[in-house]
Amino acid sequence: xxxxxxxxxxxxxxxxxxxxxxxxxxxxxxxxxxxxxxxxxxxxxxxxxxxxxxxxxxxxxxxxxxxxxxxxxxxxxxxxxxxxxxxxxxxxxxxxxxxxxxxxxxxxxxxxxxxxxxxxxxxxxxxxxxxxxxxxxxxxxxxxxxxxxxxxxxxxxxxxxxxxxxxxxxxxxxxxxxxxxxxxxxxxxxxxxxxxxxxxxxxxxxxxxxxxxxxxxxxxxxxxxxxxxxxxxxxxxxxxxxxxxxxxxxxxxxxxxxxxxxxxxxxxxxxxxxxxxxxxxxxxxxxxxxxxxxxxxxxxxxxxxxxxxxxxxxxxxxxxxxxxxxxxxxxxxxxxxxxxxxxxxxxxxxxxxxxxxxxxxxxxxxxxxxxxxxxxxxxxxxxxxxxxxxxxxxxxxxxxxxxxxxxxxxxxxxxxxxxxxxxxxxxxxxxxxxxxxxxxxxxxxxxxxxx
Amino acid sequence: xxxxxxxxxxxxxxxxxxxxxxxxxxxxxxxxxxxxxxxxxxxxxxxxxxxxxxxxxxxxxxxxxxxxxxxxxxxxxxxxxxxxxxxxxxxxxxxxxxxxxxxxxxxxxxxxxxxxxxxxxxxxxxxxxxxxxxxxxxxxxxxxxxxxxxxxxxxxxxxxxxxxxxxxxxxxxxxxxxxxxxxxxxxxxxxxxxxxxxxxxxxxxxxxxxxxxxxxxxxxxxxxxxxxxxxxxxxxxxxxxxxxxxxxxxxxxxxxxxxxxxxxxxxxxxxxxxxxxxxxxxxxxxxxxxxxxxxxxxxxxxxxxxxxxxxxxxxxxxxxxxxxxxxxxxxxxxxxxxxxxxxxxxxxxxxxxxxxxxxxxxxxxxxxxxxxxxxxxxxxxxxxxxxxxxxxxxxxxxxxxxxxxxxxxxxxxxxxxxxxxxxxxxxxxxxxxxxxxxxxxxxxxxxxxxx
Numbered sequence: 026x027x028x029x030x031x032x033x034x035x036x037x038x039x040x041x042x043x044x045x046x047x048x049x050x051x052x053x054x055x056x057x058x059x060x061x062x063x064x065x066x067x068x069x070x071x072x073x074x075x076x077x078x079x080x081x082x083x084x085x086x087x088x089x090x091x092x093x094x095x096x097x098x099x100x101x102x103x104x105x106x107x108x109x110x111x112x113x114x115x116x117x118x119x120x121x122x123x124x125x126x127x128x129x130x131x132x133x134x135x136x137x138x139x140x141x142x143x144x145x146x147x148x149x150x151x152x153x154x155x156x157x158x159x160x161x162x163x164x165x166x167x168x169x170x171x172x173x174x175x176x177x178x179x180x181x182x183x184x185x186x187x188x189x190x191x192x193x194x195x196x197x198x199x200x201x202x203x204x205x206x207x208x209x210x211x212x213x214x215x216x217x218x219x220x221x222x223x224x225x226x227x228x229x230x231x232x233x234x235x236x237x238x239x240x241x242x243x244x245x246x247x248x249x250x251x252x253x254x255x256x257x258x259x260x261x262x263x264x265x266x267x268x269x270x271x272x273x274x275x276x277x278x279x280x281x282x283x284x285x286x287x288x289x290x291x292x293x294x295x296x297x298x299x300x301x302x303x304x305x306x307x308x309x310x311x312x313x314x315x316x317x318x319x320x321x322x323x324x325x326x327x328x329x330x331x332x333x334x335x336x337x338x339x340x341x342x343x344x345x346x347x348x349x350x351x352x353x354x355x356x357x358x359x360x361x362x363x364x365x366x367x368x369x370x371x372x373x374x375x376x377x378x379x380x381x382x383x384x385x386x387x388x389x390x391x392x393x394x395x396x397x398x399x400x401x402x403x404x405x406x407x408x409x410x411x412x413x414x415x416x417x418x419x420x421x422x423x424x425x426x427x428x429x430x431x432x433x434x435x436x437x438x439x440x441x442x443x444x445x446x447x448x449x450x451x452x453x454x455x456x457x458x459x460x461x462x463x464x465x466x467x468x469x470x471x472x473x474x475x476x
Numbered sequence: 477x478x479x480x481x482x483x484x485x486x487x488x489x490x491x492x493x494x495x496x497x498x499x500x501x502x503x504x505x506x507x508x509x510x511x512x513x514x515x516x517x518x519x520x521x522x523x524x525x526x527x528x529x530x531x532x533x534x535x536x537x538x539x540x541x542x543x544x545x546x547x548x549x550x551x552x553x554x555x556x557x558x559x560x561x562x563x564x565x566x567x568x569x570x571x572x573x574x575x576x577x578x579x580x581x582x583x584x585x586x587x588x589x590x591x592x593x594x595x596x597x598x599x600x601x602x603x604x605x606x607x608x609x610x611x612x613x614x615x616x617x618x619x620x621x622x623x624x625x626x627x628x629x630x631x632x633x634x635x636x637x638x639x640x641x642x643x644x645x646x647x648x649x650x651x652x653x654x655x656x657x658x659x660x661x662x663x664x665x666x667x668x669x670x671x672x673x674x675x676x677x678x679x680x681x682x683x684x685x686x687x688x689x690x691x692x693x694x695x696x697x698x699x700x701x702x703x704x705x706x707x708x709x710x711x712x713x714x715x716x717x718x719x720x721x722x723x724x725x726x727x728x729x730x731x732x733x734x735x736x737x738x739x740x741x742x743x744x745x746x747x748x749x750x751x752x753x754x755x756x757x758x759x760x761x762x763x764x765x766x767x768x769x770x771x772x773x774x775x776x777x778x779x780x781x782x783x784x785x786x787x788x789x790x791x792x793x794x795x796x797x798x799x800x801x802x803x804x805x806x807x808x809x810x811x812x813x814x815x816x817x818x819x820x821x822x823x824x825x826x827x828x829x830x831x832x833x834x835x836x837x838x839x840x841x842x843x844x845x846x847x848x849x850x851x852x853x854x855x856x857x858x859x860x861x862x863x864x865x866x867x868x869x870x871x872x873x874x875x876x877x878x879x880x881x882x883x884x885x886x887x888x889x890x891x892x893x894x895x896x897x898x899x900x901x902x903x904x905x906x907x908x909x910x911x912x913x914x915x916x917x918x919x920x921x922x923x924x925x926x927x
Contacts, residue, residue, distance in 0.1 A: 183565065
């Protein structure tokens with residue numbers, strides 16, 4: 026097989042200034058779009074070959090959408106661009122003094138480096154939880170979680186021990202932010218409309234959905250009004266919400282809360298927090314709690330020609346002393362803004378400070394129910410908010426095709442209540458499973474087929 | 477984790493006759509549909525939780541469709557049925573004398589057993605080829621192959637050694653039947669319309685698609701006329717076809733043909749033949765070259781109340797002395813027919829012999845090009861055949877939703893030439909790879925995300 030020494034980044038040297046972008050998320054993609062035709066050579070690194078619309082990731086996890094609906098190949102996004110080079114390769118570090126980015130297959134020099142690596146799940150140092158819980162940060166995570174959910178119902182249908190069956194039917198979601206709320210909502214909708222038909226042998230009054238939040242209410246980042254109506258929806262959907270509650274430990278079988286309460290579950294979903302995906306070789310002074318400290322021009326503190334945008338950037342302003350919320354909008358706006366500034370820089374113009382235009386925030390709670398905080402302290406909820414949610418999310422989906430796919434899925438579902446994609450296409454095997462075990466109860470992708 | 481002794485099939489005993497069906501393919505699914513409301517308890521076993529429309533599997537492999545377009549959850553198909561029980565569990569054998577089916581989590585008695593296990597790839601005993609080649613028998617196979625194709629282009633973009641690059645750009649498809657032809661055609665279309673935009677740094681005049689067939693022409697099961705026009709299309713598309721050619725060995729790097737010719741390739745796709753997925757415990761006399769010998773009533777030779785339908789059944793008739801072709805139609809018709817016979821049996825009626833209604837066969841060759849053999853020796857080719865192909869395949873897709881998804885995909889593609897789903901969502905790792913190696917060059921589903 027291929028050895029690294031046989032590989033090289035293989036990027037041509039031109040006289041154009043080279044912008045190296047690490048990460049193809051909202052920040053990176055919008056930066057590259059803004060740099061089109063502005064006389065730069067642009068190099069993008071990512072270890073995935075696609076740009077994902079992560080606000081809809083929970084839909085993939087709950088069998089509502091397939092990955093192609095929320096992801097677009099990065100090469101396809103930029104296939105019309107001159108002197109743009111995508112490399113599917115892992116970045117191992119940077120050397121600011123030599124102005125090089127290091128990857129597993131070689132290094133490359135930069136004139137401008139843009140760090141847009143986003144965030145990763147934060148387990149606050151608890152490796153036991155990290156190893157036993159399900160994160161939801163990318164498509165493989167979502168497919169693993171989908172398989173785990175469906176496999177739990179399959180196993181619950183053939184289990185003798187009622188206690189184990191209950192632990193298969195208990196789902197604990199840690200983190201009451203948008204992801205946690207949206208997951209809890211969809212799961213509750215599935216329990217109501219889909220699962221009883223699929224598993225007539227199972228008693229779904231025994232299926233419990235727990236939503237555990239450390240703060241004193243769900244959706245801490247949103248307004249009290251939206252939080253209140255969201256809590257109302259969740260209660261109506263039968264989600265068991267536990268606020269002011271922290272998780273102490275999870276061994277893969279039992280969650281122990283700080284209060285001492287214990288819940289037996291085979292499925293703990295970790296949506297409790299994120300931290301920046303930092304890179305080796307950056308000066309210590311540039312980092313503050315996992316994010317790079319940037320000025321109003323997204324320049325990373327204590328470095329030269331290194332910029333950070335999106336979740337990984339910590340930009341303190343008068344309006345946002347704690348930095349911007351870790352959502353798509355700041356990343357998109359910073360990407361566009363930095364593209365303008367880099368262009369100005371090379372035309373001898375003056376850099377413009379970034380200011381965040383808050384378009385408000387949205388969260389969906391089950392079918393045709395959502396909440397929205399709009400500027401000027403305006404709050405929407407219910408069907409209108411859901412329509413707004415739908416519109417905004419489809420609007421921001423990359424690619425005409427994705428918009429089509431998602432649209433048709435939503436329309437189909439609005440009328441049928443059904444979720445089309447309950448396929449175990451990526452069977453989840455726990456680290457401590459013997460292959461044969463999972464093999465018995467689900468498709469393992471072996472050659473021999475039994476259809 | 478769950479131990480088998482904690483699990484049981486958990487199927488209620490009723491006074492209704494119990495039909496146990498092994499396999500949820502075309503045969504099994506149509507049998508169950510035919511038994512609806514006829515007074516049976518029906519138990520279905522499969523190790524996948526979905527019914528797949530395998531004629532379109534090559535589309536998933538070539539990034540044309542996502543799995544949900546060609547697969548339907550088995551539980552969803554039958555969620556309206558009374559006393560129907562699906563179990564996602566592996567069958568380990570049968571005991572005809574005790575009339576029981578054995579699974580990894582226990583056994584169950586049957587009044588009627590229907591074996592509809594279909595076929596699996598046949599490597600003619602060559603384990604080296606089995607371990608190094610890519611089969612295309614199920615959705616995980618298709619996703620693995622898709623990842624391998626895309627990863628090959630990614631790696632070809634960053635490889636120094638021109639010889640290794642060439643081996644990454646050589647794709648060898650063994651087997652000139654419909655699957656091989658359809659794969660070769662789509663790959664050639666991608667080379668023409670999609671890949672050069674995605675990989676501007678690669679010289680696709682160097683990408684070679686080999687189609688290797690042992691017989692003296694492609695599409696042996698189809699008419700000489702259709703084979704001829706297919707060969708014409710393949711030539712126009714630049715597929716290198718080698719007929720009367722057998723593969724001797726493949727070590728993962730080099731294919732050696734019986735002629736002694738060698739081709740360096742990282743990707744060998746095995747579509748060269750299938751054999752029946754037989755079950756332990758069946759009498760030796762019942763098996764003929766991997767298939768169960770059945771009479772005109774699908775009763776397996778030398779057994780009592782055991783039936784076989786579809787690919788796994790060998791029914792010799794005057795018209796079909798070598799049995800029926802291993803395609804969807806015989807399986808569908810035998811499933812429907814056996815349902816009628818089992819119902820007649822319990823109503824004291826007389827069993828009716830099966831006779832196969834040949835509706836003709838179809839194969840697609842690239843975009844808007846297909847060939848069709850219709851009854852009465854009628855042959856279609858070109859766009860008309862393609863429309864027929866499209867219509868038939870969408871017609872036979874299970875589920876209104878799948879029809880919608882496939883339709884919109886086809887329309888989108890007919891106009892854009894694009895294939896939407898070039899996502900590496902199931903990175904393929906060879907058995908001999910060190911994880912770190914693949915890790916560097918593609919997303920491995922690790923928690924830490926870099927978007």
